[in-house]
Amino acid sequence: MSELLIRGRVLTFVKEPEGIDDTASYRFFEDGAVLVRNGKVAGVGAHAEVAKQAGDGVKVADHRPHLVLPGLIDTHLHFPQTQAIASYGAQLLEWLNTYIFVEEQKFKAPEHAAFIAGRFMDELLANGTTTAVAYCSVHPESVDAFFNAAEARNMRMVGGKVMMDRNAPEALTDMPEKGYEETKRLIAKWHGRGRAHYAISPRFAITSTPGQMEMSRALVAEHPDCYVQTHLSENKDEIAFATSLYPQAKDYTDIYARYDLLGRKTLLGHCIHLSDREISVLAETGAVGVFCPTSNLFLGSGLFDRDRFDRLGARYSVATDVGAGTSFSMLETMDEAYKVLHLQGQRLSPLNSFYMMTLGNARALDLEHCIGSLHVGADADIVVLDSRAKPAMELRMQVASSLTEELFILQTMGDDRSVAEVYVAGKPMKCGPRGASAPAP
Ligand code: GUN
Ligand code: ZN
Numbered sequence: 001m002s003e004l005l006i007r008g009r010v011l012t013f014v015k016e017p018e019g020i021d022d023t024a025s026y027r028f029f030e031d032g033a034v035l036v037r038n039g040k041v042a043g044v045g046a047h048a049e050v051a052k053q054a055g056d057g058v059k060v061a062d063h064r065p066h067l068v069l070p071g072l073i074d075t076h077l078h079f080p081q082t083q084a085i086a087s088y089g090a091q092l093l094e095w096l097n098t099y100i101f102v103e104e105q106k107f108k109a110p111e112h113a114a115f116i117a118g119r120f121m122d123e124l125l126a127n128g129t130t131t132a133v134a135y136c137s138v139h140p141e142s143v144d145a146f147f148n149a150a151e152a153r154n155m156r157m158v159g160g161k162v163m164m165d166r167n168a169p170e171a172l173t174d175m176p177e178k179g180y181e182e183t184k185r186l187i188a189k190w191h192g193r194g195r196a197h198y199a200i201s202p203r204f205a206i207t208s209t210p211g212q213m214e215m216s217r218a219l220v221a222e223h224p225d226c227y228v229q230t231h232l233s234e235n236k237d238e239i240a241f242a243t244s245l246y247p248q249a250k251d252y253t254d255i256y257a258r259y260d261l262l263g264r265k266t267l268l269g270h271c272i273h274l275s276d277r278e279i280s281v282l283a284e285t286g287a288v289g290v291f292c293p294t295s296n297l298f299l300g301s302g303l304f305d306r307d308r309f310d311r312l313g314a315r316y317s318v319a320t321d322v323g324a325g326t327s328f329s330m331l332e333t334m335d336e337a338y339k340v341l342h343l344q345g346q347r348l349s350p351l352n353s354f355y356m357m358t359l360g361n362a363r364a365l366d367l368e369h370c371i372g373s374l375h376v377g378a379d380a381d382i383v384v385l386d387s388r389a390k391p392a393m394e395l396r397m398q399v400a401s402s403l404t405e406e407l408f409i410l411q412t413m414g415d416d417r418s419v420a421e422v423y424v425a426g427k428p429m430k431c432g433p434r435g436a437s438a439p440a441p
Helices: 047-053 079-084 092-108 110-126 140-152 176-190 210-222 236-245 252-258 276-285 293-298 306-312 330-343 350-364 391-397 403-413
Strands: 003-013 026-037 040-046 059-070 072-078 129-135 157-160 196-202 227-232 266-270 288-291 315-318 382-385 419-424
Touching: 003 040, 003 047, 003 350, 003 382, 026 047, 026 059, 040 047, 059 350, 059 419, 072 079, 072 266, 072 288, 072 315, 072 330, 072 350, 079 092, 079 110, 079 129, 079 140, 092 110, 092 140, 092 236, 110 129, 110 140, 110 419, 129 196, 129 227, 129 419, 140 157, 140 176, 140 196, 157 227, 176 196, 176 210, 196 210, 227 252, 236 252, 252 276, 276 288, 276 306, 293 330, 306 315, 315 330, 315 350, 330 350, 330 403, 350 403, 391 403
Parallel strands: 003 059, 072 129, 129 157, 157 196, 196 227, 227 266, 266 288, 288 315
Antiparallel strands: 003 026, 026 040, 059 382, 382 419
16 A cells, blocks of 8 residues: 655635635645545545544655645647647638648657657646646547557546548548547547546547538547547637538537537637527537637637626636647646636636636546545645745745735746646656656656
């Protein structure tokens, strides 16, 4: 039996905060601890209580005065775009054609895919992200590289092969049957293996013919426990193009609805320019709109209207969307989320930010039983955050007087430097017990 006692200022959410002072939404232990046994949370609470549950000679990782939270969750990004972050000057369709469809061709080579997959996982961990939902490239080799790199680190990851059969270079297209067969083979190989989850991934309506959408429908019907990920209503030119390709559809959302692609396991990147009707369809089907603030600002796409999602009862999550997103850091992402909402007169409290990065995103994935909060029985995926990681943060913290103020400083000023440690199933992955570097892939 392996045991570890992680000591620090423990914070974990139990429900969505209803405002800046909603102390009932979280549990916080100023001198707290998490007892990890065989990769799971075996105890959580005040250090004095939790320490009593530990066996004699238990190893202790003392992270005081840092915060100890559940590992962060990123619900949308593209692993083959790791080296395409910061590609200059274009909006969505031009950016895809100029940079992304060139970059993704490199992932046919298994060595390249394996190299980037390893670096990608390490970058997630360096930023405190322990679970992510990622697009791979069209090549099955890229999916093997992705899940192999996750498995080597024992990370709970969601991913899938992009399917595209038009409006992309030939080297990046699969035919409907081929996309279907490859996806089925990858699901059989990876879905449910260790901590892997598969996401059926038609890229978006522009790059899939009706034939490929039919195949996507069949895949979803045959594998209802897999996720589905695609993009919806990110950019005005995209919307005009997509709806012109599917003239029978009422609107962009209806394209996916007509192929039965909307359900509780469906993650729809962006969802910026939706009508009330479309958001209501998401609410009825349980599909999740994914808010990607750094990406939406970087590509000049628009502003996600969270309050309308709340009013119409639709689910949403938050994500980096690397490589249109400009950072792997969920802290930096929430900093931009705050600003995107602020511009629309909407408030994002620090409690809500930290809820969204953890339990909120876990709920969006229906994975709250195992990740997103530190309850007994949860996976011991844990991040340790240092609110004084930079001199300017240290100075600002000298005059901070509450937990919520500290959280807001972390989100506004923090980045990977604020991640003091990250645990995957109880194993330290960033600094290690003696400050060692991350394990080799
Ligand atoms: N829409 C279709 N593909 C993509 C992509 O790779 N990134 C973003 N931001 N939007 C997309
Ligand atoms: Zn995307």
